[in-house]
Amino acid sequence: MESDSDSDGSHISATPPRNLSLSPPRPSPTRPLPPPLVVSNKSRIRIKPSKSKPAPSGSSKAPSKPEPVLETPLSLPTDLPFQIRRPSDAPSVSSSIETLPAGFFSSSHSASFAKIRRPLINQEPSVIEPVLTTTASDSRADSTDARTRRKTRLPNLIGASAPMPTVKPRPCSGGDGNFVRLNLSGKRRKFLNKKGKSSGKRYKRGKFISRHEREGKEKDIGELKQRGDCKIREIDCAVVEEAVAATLDEPSEENLVKILKLVYGYDCFRDGQVEAIQMVLAGKSGAVVLPTGAGKSLCYQLPALILPGITLVVSPLLALMIDQLRQLPYVIKGGLLTSTQTPEEASESLMQLRQGEIKLLFVSPERFLNEGFLSIISSLPAISLVVIDEAHCISEWSHNFRPSFMRLRASLLRKTLNVRAVLAMTATATTTTLDAIMSALDIPHSNLIQKAHFRDNFHLSVSMVRNRQVIRFYIVLELVYFHCLNFVKLMFEFFEHIRMKDLLIMIKSPPFAEVQSIIIYCKFQYETDQISRYLNDHSILAKSYHSGITAKERSYVQDLFNSNKIRVVVATVAFGMGLDKSDVGAVIHYSLPESLEEYVQEIGRAGRDGRLSYCHLFYDDETFFKLRSLMYSEGVDEYAVNKFLREVFPSDKSSCGKICSLIKESASRRLDMKEEVMLTLLTRLELGNVQYLQLLPQINATCTLAFHKTSPPLLAQKVSAIAAILKRSESKRGQYIFDIPTVANDMGVTAVKLTNQLYDLKLMGEITYEMKDMAYCYRIIEVPTDLLSLSEDITQWLSEVENCKVQKMDAMFSAVYYALNLCDKMQGCSGTNHTPCLQRKILEYFSGVENADFCKKIDGQSSPFLRADIKVFLQSNSQARFTPRAVARIMHGIASPAYPSTTWSKTHFWGRYTRIDFKVVMEAAKEELKHLVGKCTL
Numbered sequence: 001m002e003s004d005s006d007s008d009g010s011h012i013s014a015t016p017p018r019n020l021s022l023s024p025p026r027p028s029p030t031r032p033l034p035p036p037l038v039v040s041n042k043s044r045i046r047i048k049p050s051k052s053k054p055a056p057s058g059s060s061k062a063p064s065k066p067e068p069v070l071e072t073p074l075s076l077p078t079d080l081p082f083q084i085r086r087p088s089d090a091p092s093v094s095s096s097i098e099t100l101p102a103g104f105f106s107s108s109h110s111a112s113f114a115k116i117r118r119p120l121i122n123q124e125p126s127v128i129e130p131v132l133t134t135t136a137s138d139s140r141a142d143s144t145d146a147r148t149r150r151k152t153r154l155p156n157l158i159g160a161s162a163p164m165p166t167v168k169p170r171p172c173s174g175g176d177g178n179f180v181r182l183n184l185s186g187k188r189r190k191f192l193n194k195k196g197k198s199s200g201k202r203y204k205r206g207k208f209i210s211r212h213e214r215e216g217k218e219k220d221i222g223e224l225k226q227r228g229d230c231k232i233r234e235i236d237c238a239v240v241e242e243a244v245a246a247t248l249d250e251p252s253e254e255n256l257v258k259i260l261k262l263v264y265g266y267d268c269f270r271d272g273q274v275e276a277i278q279m280v281l282a283g284k285s286g287a288v289v290l291p292t293g294a295g296k297s298l299c300y301q302l303p304a305l306i307l308p309g310i311t312l313v314v315s316p317l318l319a320l321m322i323d324q325l326r327q328l329p330y331v332i333k334g335g336l337l338t339s340t341q342t343p344e345e346a347s348e349s350l351m352q353l354r355q356g357e358i359k360l361l362f363v364s365p366e367r368f369l370n371e372g373f374l375s376i377i378s379s380l381p382a383i384s385l386v387v388i389d390e391a392h393c394i395s396e397w398s399h400n401f402r403p404s405f406m407r408l409r410a411s412l413l414r415k416t417l418n419v420r421a422v423l424a425m426t427a428t429a430t431t432t433t434l435d436a437i438m439s440a441l442d443i444p445h446s447n448l449i450q451k452a453h454f455r456d457n458f459h460l461s462v463s464m465v466r467n468r469q470v471i472r473f474y475i476v477l478e479l480v481y482f483h484c485l486n487f488v489k490l491m492f493e494f495f496e497h498i499r500m501k502d503l504l505i506m507i508k509s510p511p512f513a514e515v516q517s518i519i520i521y522c523k524f525q526y527e528t529d530q531i532s533r534y535l536n537d538h539s540i541l542a543k544s545y546h547s548g549i550t551a552k553e554r555s556y557v558q559d560l561f562n563s564n565k566i567r568v569v570v571a572t573v574a575f576g577m578g579l580d581k582s583d584v585g586a587v588i589h590y591s592l593p594e595s596l597e598e599y600v601q602e603i604g605r606a607g608r609d610g611r612l613s614y615c616h617l618f619y620d621d622e623t624f625f626k627l628r629s630l631m632y633s634e635g636v637d638e639y640a641v642n643k644f645l646r647e648v649f650p651s652d653k654s655s656c657g658k659i660c661s662l663i664k665e666s667a668s669r670r671l672d673m674k675e676e677v678m679l680t681l682l683t684r685l686e687l688g689n690v691q692y693l694q695l696l697p698q699i700n701a702t703c704t705l706a707f708h709k710t711s712p713p714l715l716a717q718k719v720s721a722i723a724a725i726l727k728r729s730e731s732k733r734g735q736y737i738f739d740i741p742t743v744a745n746d747m748g749v750t751a752v753k754l755t756n757q758l759y760d761l762k763l764m765g766e767i768t769y770e771m772k773d774m775a776y777c778y779r780i781i782e783v784p785t786d787l788l789s790l791s792e793d794i795t796q797w798l799s800e801v802e803n804c805k806v807q808k809m810d811a812m813f814s815a816v817y818y819a820l821n822l823c824d825k826m827q828g829c830s831g832t833n834h835t836p837c838l839q840r841k842i843l844e845y846f847s848g849v850e851n852a853d854f855c856k857k858i859d860g861q862s863s864p865f866l867r868a869d870i871k872v873f874l875q876s877n878s879q880a881r882f883t884p885r886a887v888a889r890i891m892h893g894i895a896s897p898a899y900p901s902t903t904w905s906k907t908h909f910w911g912r913y914t915r916i917d918f919k920v921v922m923e924a925a926k927e928e929l930k931h932l933v934g935k936c937t938l
């Protein structure tokens with residue numbers, strides 16, 4: 001996965017499925033809006049005769065007046081979609097409280113999710129911060145009747161008439177936090193008029209004021225503001241400084257609460273926060289596992305304020321860093337260092353760091369590749385704390401492994417950076433992931449602070465998508481008649497449309513109809529666009545969000561959502577991690593998440609104000625099969641690993657110390673290996689038991705250079721870099737083309753140093769150049785003696801990682817299947833409320849409990865047609881060479897760099913066997929390939 005860019009961390013969105021173009025026909029925008037709908041518990045859709053009165057919630061009675069049945073191409077089957085109740089008669093979440101671990105409802109916790117009552121529809125950005133009216137002692141006293149209070153929790157509804165909370169001014173944080181510090185380029189914002197032009201005039205309550213008049217006034221106001229601001233800040237800062245000094249001497253809970261009140265305006269800590277803060281203040285490293293929205297950020301923000309040195313926060317996403325920087329109270333000076341910054345911006349951040357103006361620095365993990373960054377950071381005044389946010393990214397056993405996080409080992413952090421304490425934070429780590437994190441960061445088990453995996457204010461439900469039986473029918477048709485693909489496409493469009501209709505019905509019915517902010521999660525980018533269009537066509541303000549749109553657009557969508565200007569965001573996994581909008585009242589999964597971790601992360605965006613929130617999941621077999629196949633999209637065989645190692649290490653044993661590069665795109669195609677997989681392998685070769693190489697920052701490896709002032713031979717006499725380039729370059733039409741690492745090796749400098757020299761020559765007008773071919777760059781430390789056993793080891797490891805991903809997918813399926821089919825509905829579950837059983841399944845999963853009712857959708861069964869189909873496929877593609885994995889990928893409809901979907905989806909066999917386990921298909925392909933000697937590249 002690439003850098004600290006705001007990539008969504010999803011391979012799925014980048015490789016859309018084959019039916020990408022199968023968008024259902026757009027409903028006409030002029031179509032009149034349907035009246036409010038009521039879904040009875042028999043799942044029949046009716047149009048209410050009266051618009052004004054809401055339907056008797058949860059009522060299964062048919063209204064007395066004759067009701068026109070909603071025109072729909074299919075009548076709704078009984079297993080779908082959901083029975084919607086009004087919040088009042090929705091079963092209380094407290095019924096599932098017993099399933100949570102002991103201690104979850106300790107006093108501090110119950111105080112933390114205090115009921116905040118909000119006004120009705122709030123079209124303005126919310127300015128009221130959660131204010132707790134209970135003190136720490138109150139909350140302790142209250143803890144005995146925590147259950148009673150939870151029963152009365154107010155749901156996250158627009159219509160919930162609720163009195164306004166007492167608004168306490170937050171003393172230290174402005175609306176923007178310290179956003180101004182982000183404007184590193186120093187550019188001024190222009191205010192544009194409707195036509196996008198900056199106007200010279202400005203309105204003053206309906207009157208024009210001239211530019212001259214305005215400039216004078218602005219100057220005065222600016223000065224006044226500055227003075228006033230400083231005054232306020234001085235007072236605040238002095239009080240805060242005093243409290244900080246006292247806490248540094250004695251980090252008692254009482255002193256910490258004082259700072260909490262001063263800086264954030266909160267009355268007490270939430271569960272786990274004080275322990276984490278005190279641990280870090282004592283200079284100990286630790287791991288904090290708290291539920292989503294539990295306030296993990298505070299566990300590093302307060303120490304950053306109190307500790308004398310700098311706090312580094314390593315974060316996986318740029319958008320997340322920006323959000324967190326925005327939300328910092330101004331007394332904590334924050335900064336940002338990412339690979340997307342310009343050199344000027346980065347050097348300004350570094351200068352501020354050196355001058356002690358930044359206390360808390362957000363960095364991307366890729367920065368730790370950069371030697372320059374490491375040497376600057378290690379030369380800084382003490383680094384008191386390194387925080388690894390979303391620490392599960394460190395572990396290959398997590399749902400969101402990032403190779404760049406692997407670098408964050410205790411050895412690097414402690415030895416190179418001389419860091420005192422390391423704090424790992426996550427909301428979603430299984431016991432295996434947690435073990436991996438703690439061993440990588442050298443954190444003793446006694447320093448683990450782990451509270452519940454789950455908040456208790458979710459109403460969880462699942463329903464089966466309606467098209468099940470019919471899809472089965474046309475799949476049989478497809479198997480029987482190869483040439484009915486057009487018919488199949490039409491059917492897909494038709495059923496997608498029905499599913500969207502179900503979604504629309506759900507959003508327009510209570511309780512979802514009354515929720516102000518909703519997130520809909522989809523698996524594929526095209527779905528998000530399709531659904532948001534569909535919702536807008538039906539008068540629901542929605543926008544799509546995925547990694548395929550620009551960062552600017554994404555931030556625009558997020559701003560619209562945060563300020564309640566749109567009601568729904570339809571997003572891929574790109575939207576979520578760390579998103580902290582307190583009043584998101586519902587999360588709908590339009591398709592199945594890939595793991596329970598992903599599910600927990602995504603529903604964790606709802607109910608962050610502590611109010612009851614609704615999370616519904618639409619399950620359908622087709623998506624499950626498609627996703628399960630995709631779990632195999634990154635797998636690599638031993639054959640490919642061996643080929644990769646031979647490319648990485650030159651045959652020359654004396655190449656230690658040499659700088660090499662591997663051009664991403666061409667190597668990926670040659671080796672049939674995704675770029676992220678190559679990066680994972682290189683990182684493993686660097687950080688495994690033996691260090692074979694040292695990864696260097698990625699570069700453009702090929703340079704095309706032209707001379708402008710001095711002739712090349714003359715310039716070569718003056719500049720050694722040019723002399724080296726001339727020796728190694730190929731001349732074409734007056735331009736010189738060369739490989740940067742080769743020239744850098746000849747010169748004995750790094751590639752970055754060589755490009756810096758070229759940049760200087762360019763500034764002098766001597767040359768111009770163009771760089772291309774993005775490449776991984778590395779220095780060889782040791783050439784492996786036994787490539788075969790090394791490739792065997794690596795393949796074994798990759799296969800375990802792949803199995804782990806598939807198990808996560810199966811666990812997600814199993815939980816849903818349990819809720820829909822196996823749950824005895826005895827412990828508070830019902831046809832529409834699956835909170836207790838889903839909660840139990842999630843808790844069992846995270847604590848590594850193996851249960852007997854684990855249920856798999858795909859077992860090791862084969863199909864009688866499989867071998868014959870593979871044979872036909874191989875015969876009809878006799879010109880191509882295949883590995884068993886390549887054949888299995890095509891049979892599962894998975895594109896890979898060497899077998900892109902643009903070419904291979906045209907075959908009849910593309911995606912035909914998604915219902916047969918990938919490994920079974922691979923075995924069958926192996927057998928068939930054995931018979932075709934010469935085709936097999938095993």
Ligand SMILES: Nc1ncnc2c1ncn2[C@@H]1O[C@H](COP(=O)(O)OP(=O)(O)OP(=O)(O)O)[C@@H](O)[C@H]1O
Pocket residue numbers: 112130132266267268269270273290291292293294295296297298426427577578579580604608
């Ligand atoms: N002690 C507290 N009392 C009241 N509100 C708090 C407290 N601590 C944190 N919060 C608020 O809780 C909200 C969620 O906090 P934060 O974003 O740190 O959660 P998180 O644990 O990082 O969640 P996620 O894992 O989903 O990113 C924030 O708006 C924060 O201001």
